[in-house]
Amino acid sequence: MISVDAREKLKSIVGNENYQDSNEMKLVYSYDATPNFQSLPDAIVSPKNTKEVSELLKTCNEYQIPIVPRGSGTNLAAGTCPTNGGIVLLFNHMKDIIEIDEDNLTVTVQPGVITLDMVNAVEEKGFFYPPDPSSMKISTMGGNLMENSGGLRGLKYGVTRDYVLGLEVVLPNGDIVQTGGKLAKDVAGYDLTRLLIGSEGTLGIITEATLKLIPMPEAKKTVLAVYEDLESAARSVSKIISDKIIPTTLEFMDQSTIKVVEDFAKVGLPVEAEAVLLIEQDGPIEVVERDMAHIEKVCKEMNAISVQVAQSEEEADALRTARRSALSALARLRPTTILEDATVPRSEIAKMVHAIKEIEEKHNVTICTFGHAGDGNLHPTCLTDARDHDELKRVEQAFEDIFVEAIKLGGTITGEHGVGEMKSPYLELKLGEAGVNAMKSIKQAFDPNNIMNPGKIFAKDERKRVVIG
Amino acid sequence: MTTKEQRKQNVQQSFEDRMEYDELLNCMRCGFCLPSCPTYLETNRNEAASPRGRIALIKGVVDGVIEPDQDFEDQLNMCLGCRACEPVCPSGVNYGHILEEARDILESNKKRTAPEKAVRWFAFDKLFPHHQNMVRVNSLLWFYQSSGIQSVVRKSGVLKLFPDNMQTMEKVLPPIPKPSDLKSRPRHLHAEAEQKARVAFFSGCLMDTMFMKTNDATLSLLQKAGCEIVVPEDQACCGALHGHSGEKDSAKALAKRNIEAFESLQADYIILNAGGCGAFLVDYGHLLKDEPEWTERAKAFSEKIKDISEVLVEMDFHKKDLKLPKRIATYQDSCHLRNVMRTHTAPRKLLSSIEGVEFVELKEADHCCGSAGIYNLVQEEMSMQILDHKMEKVRDISPQVIVTANPGCLLQMKMGIEREGLGDQMEAVHLVDLLLEAVQ
Numbered sequence: 001m002i003s004v005d006a007r008e009k010l011k012s013i014v015g016n017e018n019y020q021d022s023n024e025m026k027l028v029y030s031y032d033a034t035p036n037f038q039s040l041p042d043a044i045v046s047p048k049n050t051k052e053v054s055e056l057l058k059t060c061n062e063y064q065i066p067i068v069p070r071g072s073g074t075n076l077a078a079g080t081c082p083t084n085g086g087i088v089l090l091f092n093h094m095k096d097i098i099e100i101d102e103d104n105l106t107v108t109v110q111p112g113v114i115t116l117d118m119v120n121a122v123e124e125k126g127f128f129y130p131p132d133p134s135s136m137k138i139s140t141m142g143g144n145l146m147e148n149s150g151g152l153r154g155l156k157y158g159v160t161r162d163y164v165l166g167l168e169v170v171l172p173n174g175d176i177v178q179t180g181g182k183l184a185k186d187v188a189g190y191d192l193t194r195l196l197i198g199s200e201g202t203l204g205i206i207t208e209a210t211l212k213l214i215p216m217p218e219a220k221k222t223v224l225a226v227y228e229d230l231e232s233a234a235r236s237v238s239k240i241i242s243d244k245i246i247p248t249t250l251e252f253m254d255q256s257t258i259k260v261v262e263d264f265a266k267v268g269l270p271v272e273a274e275a276v277l278l279i280e281q282d283g284p285i286e287v288v289e290r291d292m293a294h295i296e297k298v299c300k301e302m303n304a305i306s307v308q309v310a311q312s313e314e315e316a317d318a319l320r321t322a323r324r325s326a327l328s329a330l331a332r333l334r335p336t337t338i339l340e341d342a343t344v345p346r347s348e349i350a351k352m353v354h355a356i357k358e359i360e361e362k363h364n365v366t367i368c369t370f371g372h373a374g375d376g377n378l379h380p381t382c383l384t385d386a387r388d389h390d391e392l393k394r395v396e397q398a399f400e401d402i403f404v405e406a407i408k409l410g411g412t413i414t415g416e417h418g419v420g421e422m423k424s425p426y427l428e429l430k431l432g433e434a435g436v437n438a439m440k441s442i443k444q445a446f447d448p449n450n451i452m453n454p455g456k457i458f459a460k461d462e463r464k465r466v467v468i469g
Numbered sequence: 470m471t472t473k474e475q476r477k478q479n480v481q482q483s484f485e486d487r488m489e490y491d492e493l494l495n496c497m498r499c500g501f502c503l504p505s506c507p508t509y510l511e512t513n514r515n516e517a518a519s520p521r522g523r524i525a526l527i528k529g530v531v532d533g534v535i536e537p538d539q540d541f542e543d544q545l546n547m548c549l550g551c552r553a554c555e556p557v558c559p560s561g562v563n564y565g566h567i568l569e570e571a572r573d574i575l576e577s578n579k580k581r582t583a584p585e586k587a588v589r590w591f592a593f594d595k596l597f598p599h600h601q602n603m604v605r606v607n608s609l610l611w612f613y614q615s616s617g618i619q620s621v622v623r624k625s626g627v628l629k630l631f632p633d634n635m636q637t638m639e640k641v642l643p644p645i646p647k648p649s650d651l652k653s654r655p656r657h658l659h660a661e662a663e664q665k666a667r668v669a670f671f672s673g674c675l676m677d678t679m680f681m682k683t684n685d686a687t688l689s690l691l692q693k694a695g696c697e698i699v700v701p702e703d704q705a706c707c708g709a710l711h712g713h714s715g716e717k718d719s720a721k722a723l724a725k726r727n728i729e730a731f732e733s734l735q736a737d738y739i740i741l742n743a744g745g746c747g748a749f750l751v752d753y754g755h756l757l758k759d760e761p762e763w764t765e766r767a768k769a770f771s772e773k774i775k776d777i778s779e780v781l782v783e784m785d786f787h788k789k790d791l792k793l794p795k796r797i798a799t800y801q802d803s804c805h806l807r808n809v810m811r812t813h814t815a816p817r818k819l820l821s822s823i824e825g826v827e828f829v830e831l832k833e834a835d836h837c838c839g840s841a842g843i844y845n846l847v848q849e850e851m852s853m854q855i856l857d858h859k860m861e862k863v864r865d866i867s868p869q870v871i872v873t874a875n876p877g878c879l880l881q882m883k884m885g886i887e888r889e890g891l892g893d894q895m896e897a898v899h900l901v902d903l904l905l906e907a908v909q
Contacts, residue, residue, distance in 0.1 A: 022540050023536065023538060024517050024526065024535070024538070024541055024544060026535075027525060027526055027529045027534060028522040028526060032498070033497065033498045033499050033500060035497065038534075072503060072514075073498075073500060074499065092513050093513075114504075135501075137501070137504055138500045263561075264559045327497075328499040328501055331495060331496075331497040331560035332560055332561050335491055335494040335495065386494070
């Protein structure tokens with residue numbers, strides 16, 4: 001609840017039109033893309049600049065009002081669901097591309113800019129910003145930074161974190177801090193930039209970011225390798241990488257995923273295949289040709305039925321776009337789609353795919369798997385019905401098993417979607433008690449009143465839902 | 470309990486009873502629809518004005534989380550119903566069906582004033598379903614334009630009493646055909662080339678009165694392409710206006726009349742030239758889903774529905790000798806033609822094949838122009854905001870012709886040209902009128 005006094009203060013900062021608390025508005029900011037999570041905020045606030053953000057945070061800190069920063073609400077771990085009420089902070093007035101610096105190869109943006117809009121703007125000038133989360137057409141850069149988003153090109157080019165040079169951040173006490181800068185080297189003190197990236201809105205609000213750009217690769221080639229069984233596809237992935245080739249993209253889809261994606265996108269995917277790999281390489285033309293020839297050879301050695309080369313950039317783009325729609329397309333099959341992003345070292349991918357199959361059978365649930373096979377980041381997706389509590393319980397058990405298996409193989413509970421509230425009970429599985437405590441002390445130091453996205457990352461109670469045997 | 474509260478409760482109950490919960494759950498809230506939604510973009514990304522938001526609001530009412538208050542109703546009314554969110558939805562959510570059902574529930578629980586009731590009764594029960602009445606209104610318009618009253622009215626300044634867009638609309642209405650020209654047209658026409666198909670023509674209510682010339686052009690093109698044409702006399706209005714305005718029962722009655730009128734004709738296709746009608750006709754199966762004796766018949770009917778552009782391409786019309794004086798042309802998609810009938814390459818293909826025409830793609834041609842049935846009359850502000858942004862994109866490419874494929878879009882683009890004062894530089898035409906000019 002927001003007191004009358006606090007409400008008047010918040011309104012005076014942003015103006016009446018930027019403070020909304022109708023039932024309608026509260027409802028549409030009560031969710032993100034995570035199934036089974038919904039909770040009404042008390043108000044929705046749209047600041048226009050850093051100064052307003054600072055004043056808002058100061059006031060919220062004073063009145064202990066929770067703040068949930070929200071980009072476009074595509075989070076998959078309930079990270080943007082206001083489960084503790086409070087205000088949802090929007091950035092629809094802060095969406096400018098401030099500068100593209102062609103001398104320093106950087107772009108400076110406000111948090112509300114749509115990822116793809118920024119990508120298009122820099123590409124127009126011949127630059128390349130590689131992170132490409134599947135939601136890039138919708139997501140904001142603020143969201144990408146707070147979640148340290150990955151994407152299809154993570155294998156070769158890394159993730160959002162690897163492209164952030166500097167930030168302007170507002171801390172819960174209202175302080176405005178500049179971290180990093182247009183610098184390739186900078187060791188002045190702790191690396192606050194990296195600490196903030198992926199902090200899921202729990203430490204402060206990013207109001208400006210300076211990102212690194214690289215030159216656009218000269219050539220690109222895309223192939224689709226088709227398999228009669230899952231493991232051959234998985235073994236191809238490991239073999240390609242152990243042969244010292246790092247493709248830009250190495251995406252995997254199993255048969256159920258292929259079917260629904262084809263149903264939606266109609267790009268000619270082989271619906272009879274058990275698995276496909278979408279492989280891309282970019283760079284100087286000679287290197288691309290050489291790598292692709294080798295990749296083709298490896299796939300065929302690993303029993304690929306066929307390896308087709310995309311004939312044009314349009315065709316390649318259609319395949320990428322189709323792959324990006326995988327999660328949402330799976331929603332065609334059952335009312336509820338729950339997805340995880342357990343990640344393992346890339347050498348363990350075949351074992352992980354195999355383990356997921358066994359877990360699926362053991363718990364009698366339906367799991368479709370797709371994902372970024374090349375960087376070990378799989379997206380096992382459970383198709384279920386939120387109204388069937390018995391099945392939902394089995395789904396939860398299956399996911400626990402998947403997390404345990406991933407950790408056993410040296411992996412993690414989440415590769416790119418974040419912990420949010422959904423995976424908070426499993427954090428200790430990955431970090432251990434000491435690890436969680438270390439993180440909690442950081443949180444305490446930045447946000448002693450726990451106003452920044454409370455309830456996220458750290459489980460509400462100490463009860464561990466998963467115990468490793 | 471007050472009447473107002475009682476009504477809210479009734480609405481809430483109807484939402485619970487009538488909305489298909491599986492369809493609501495099918496939206497997994499990924500947000501892939503957001504960038505396609507004109508009202509989401511025009512409201513500076515207000516989630517409530519997006520497809521995901523509107524579905525959440527409807528589900529919120531069904532679940533009892535929020536009340537169906539005025540904000541809720543306003544938000545549903547602000548939706549253009551362009552359905553651009555459907556082709557981009559990987560989960561295949563039938564947003565149009567959800568919206569239509571929700572609006573119908575609100576409508577059937579509405580207490581209207583007597584004058585409102587009268588106007589709706591006249592429009593939905595008396596005017597559109599009856600060709601003769603359409604002809605009568607048409608005659609009035611014709612008399613208005615040709616008797617000299619129009620110029621007197623314009624000079625008098627009386628029009629200033631009407632909202633801005635009504636004034637503009639009055640200016641851009643096409644020359645209305647003379648009552649005597651609205652003769653009963655021939656019911657059977659022969660192919661003028663080697664016969665390739667037997668087709669039935671859906672003439673539409675507005676298209677067959679105010680836009681009669683375009684209907685004539687359509688028939689002529691079909692004949693030249695090699696079609697034998699039947700035009701059943703007892704066909705009715707498609708019912709789209711009724712369906713989109715929450716008058717579902719009338720829409721159903723019209724659907725049945727049309728199915729009966731066309732099903733015995735043994736036509737290969739049922740052709741039309743208005744995307745808005747087409748989208749409703751292909752959906753008769755859904756409209757009549759609760760009446761099993763009609764479902765199969767509706768399906769058979771819907772499967773034959775095709776836009777004129779698709780049929781022309783299929784019959785290689787674009788390979789004919791088509792020629793026009795040099796000009797730049799662009800194409801504004803009809804939302805329902807594109808998003809529901811999924812026709813978008815055929816019109817472009819036809820335009821590109823005309824010698825002398827340089828086809829330039831309009832940026833965001835797939836975004837609604839703001840016409841959306843009667844939306845530009847009832848949601849004037851948003852409609853004009855959308856149109857003004859559309860015209861900015863038009864200015865970027867400065868075409869001499871803006872081609873459309875639906876009467877509503879045609880009038881709206883004419884209004885856009887008028888509002889921008891570009892009348893001496895460009896015109897808006899229906900695709901078939903341009904094609905007829907090119908083939909002659």
